[in-house]
Amino acid sequence: MTRTVLETLRRLIRINSVNPSYEQGQPEAAMASYLADFWREHEIETWKQEVFPERPNIIARIEGEQPDKRVVFEAHTDTVSAVDMENPFDPVLRDGRLYGRGACDTKGGLAAMMHAMSQVKASGRKPPCEIWLAATVDEEHSCGGINALCRTLRADAAIVAEPTRLRVATACKGCLRWRIEIHGREAHSSKPEQGTNAIVQMAEVVRVMDRDTRALASRSHPTLGSPTFNIGIIRGGTQVNIVPDHCAIEIDRRLLPGEEAGDVLRHYTTLLDDLRSAIPELSYTMEPPMILAPPVETPADIPLVQGAVEVLREMGLNSEPIGVPFTCDASALSEHGVPCVIFGPGSIDQAHTPEEFVECAQVEQAVDFYQRMMMTDLTAER
Helix, strand or coil, X not given: CCCCHHXXXXXXXXXXXXXXXXXXXXXXXXXXXXXXXXXXXXXXXXEEEEEECCEEEEEEEECCCEEEEEEEEEEECCECCCCXXXXXXXXXXXXXXXXXXXXXXXXXXXXXXXXXXXXXXXXXCCCCEEEEEEEECCCXXXXXXHHHHHHHCCCCEEEECCCECCCCEEEECEEEEEEEEEECECCECCXXXXXXXXXXXXXXXXXXXXXXXXXXXHCCECCCECCEEEEEEEEECCCCCECCCEEEEEEEEEXXXXXXXXXXXXXXXXXXXXXXXXXXXXXXXXXXXCEEECCEECCCCCHHHHHHHHHHHHHCCCCCCEEECCCCCHHHHHHCCCCEEECCCCECCCCCCCCCEEEHHHHHHHHHHHHHHHCCCCCCCC
16 A cells, blocks of 8 residues: 555654654664665665664665766654653644654655655656665764765765755755863862862853854855854853862854854854953863864756756745755765755754644645656756
8 A cells, every 4th residue: 555655754753763862862773674664665776874883874776867877865864852742753633734753854854755756666767867865864963874975975966855844945054063161170169269160260251252142143144144153051060069170061153154163163262262361260171073064055056956946936836045044964965075955844943842843735745846856857957
């Protein structure tokens, strides 16, 4: 019996694939097993690419008329934590929306790509280019899956599934994440003057960085807006009656095209060094980046973008390219030299929230878009 794309999406949501780095997380092995079974059922060639133990990428392939041309459709299989959700893996259909963890980020896009590929296979027609569908692990933490794929990948174009509300995105921000630690000196809390309070010093660091952040609003990109800065984690101290000798923050800085990570890091080092002139005892360590994903800006005049615009026009959808504020696997693909666009059902406003959902009609339209893209030569000049 042929399943609908929404039935497949429900099955994907029922699989807990919260990234193992987060609470409730576990390896994406169950997702990999389901995908492998789906491809076997549809007689589509598939294989695993081991990334971490029990965490493989799953790649499916259909031959093309031009064996030397390859287009990759990519979606990640992991999700963020679901601790704040009620029944996150029990999909609920309500008012034309399907609710559940991963519904829009990005199992809706993955399900649509799966059904588009199975339709192409069932049609008996060869697509113009070889088609790969890569379902990758670890996007929500350190992008280990896409990085592993890129180490051996050769491709002419890529379409990355992320929630864009059925708009084609040709640009996305980059992401730079790093950790700063302040080193103080412990003392008994009844004699705080004998110690150096790392939390108090970190408060000064946060104040200076927050004031500096206001200047980011003066820079802007036509579709991405301004760069952003966020301190998402702060940890310090041992117990309440001890002057803390350590305090650390983790920073998320979103980059615009043209911004270099090295320049950005040097800017914050200068801020800290200037602060040390006012607080001579300030001692800090700025650790190497935990994540460095460069921004993406794909030219509007290349065949991939022109093809996507043409398909959206044929479908009667908004074909004006946009930029998206988030970072995704397109960053690694673009850095690897593969031109990318980002497209998928759902909105980033619902991703990572306790009420994550995707519009069912958008998932069904995404199947049509991906299927048309698979049957379009995205390497030919128009």
